[in-house]
Amino acid sequence: MKSWVKIILALLVIGLIGGLLVFHFLYNKPHPDFEKMDADYTLAAADLYKSFTTDKTTAGTKYNGKVIAIKGKLSKVETTDSLTVCVLVFNQGMFGDEGLRCTMLQKYAGHAGKLTAGQEISLKGYCTGFNDTDVILDKCSIVK
């Protein structure tokens, strides 16, 4: 075999392996680690809720999909089979309590369970939007 054929073959093989690796890492890339990410916005929980109830479209464009750090008074902690949710209530409506619902990262579930109602808390999470009753923060961590 001529040497230039060998070189082209080798390059092809390397390219193929490289392509597969890139595809593999892209395809299996990890979920963003919201705990480590810096907050895009830091504000009082009440202000975040108010901006959504005042104009949900504008607030949605600004906050949806962003990492938000909030501070506010905890109303209650709800637990279900799979979730631990810190709830900050600001209003009463047809679905009962309305406000901010912060779903905790699994590693903070235990810590959140020990919080008491009325306590000031600082959380950071990923805002998925406003469902007409509550603003949802997902993957929340407790900010020291």
Added chain:
Amino acid sequence: MKKLIILVFCLAFVSFAANAQKFITKTGHIKFYSEGSLEKIEAHNHQVNAGLDAASGDFVFKVLMKSFEFEKALMQEHFNENYVESDKFPNALFTGKVTNIKDVNIAKNGVYDAMVEGKLTLHGVTQNAKTKGSFEVKSDKITGSAKFSILLSDYNIKIPGAVANNISKSVEITVEVNLEKLK
């Protein structure tokens, strides 16, 4: 006069009863699943708002599209950016009725069929939707479950040409809500 008083009492009772018959959850579960030739796609949303008025049968679901979680981050990204365009259309909404609510006795434990009919808004498109599900009544709690399929094309959700043959054109949706009496 007597009739009027009775009527007023009845009305007062009815409105009181109606008020006492709202059942809600904020942690409902919606799963969607589709199996194409190349890829199986599955996502879960555990933060679904649902409200049922057990007197009138009114049934509402409010869903945030960004709350759907996929096993693969890349799929989640594509879902949000290319398919449901969750920046543009953050919410999905179902408003409808349990048409046979009269057959569901919320005072008696048991499993009842639930015929649900209404309008589903997804990706900015509203379509009629109809399915048969079930209600399991257990001491003041109602667990509602249903499974149905939607066609992506009905909601103007486009599958990119390159993968069109590998991704299923219909999606199976499973709903489970543990509704509790609104205090």
